[in-house]
Amino acid sequence: MVLLAQVVGSLFGLLAVVFGAFGAHTLKKTLNNDQLKSFETGVKYQMYHAILLLVLSFNLNLDTSLQQYMIYCFIIGTLLFSFSIYLLVIGKAKGKRMKFLGPVTPLGGLLLVIGWGLLFYSFIANLV
Structure with missing residues (x-):
């Protein structure tokens, strides 16, 4: 899963730069x-989530x-x-x-919101 997040995150980032220039x-x-x-x-949302995927893949x-x-x-929400x-x-x-x-x-x-909600939940679950 880490590799998937890194590959897709870097691809989303690359495409965000290309689409932004386009x-x-x-x-x-x-x-x-x-x-x-x-x-x-x-383009902005794609880049935000590209960076997020990379950060999560290197920290979790x-x-x-x-x-x-x-x-x-x-991934699916961004697509x-x-x-x-x-x-x-x-x-x-x-x-x-x-x-x-x-x-x-x-x-x-909605999928992006759910993803952020799951991230929030994962942090809260570790506090309790």
Whole structure:
């Protein structure tokens, strides 16, 4: 699980930099200001969770089921949240409506919240 968190965390970080540059240089010409802000939100959340995955992988053993569920929530949540935003924004800019992605973004956000809740719980459980 540690290796998975490190590989996915570093991949998310790499892609966040690439997508950020793509948004700042290429998409800036085709997206309106609101679309660009949405795209940037996806990039920020992706980078935040890339760093979080790496920090957790170097500081926790990730050998309990709680920690494993937490990592899965962060990985799947980031994929659903950030990547659905990218697809929605780019699709809208090209005149394509991808209505099926509408519920995907909040589902990804919910998984991120659950991941953070599990992290919080793991710290509280160690105090009690």
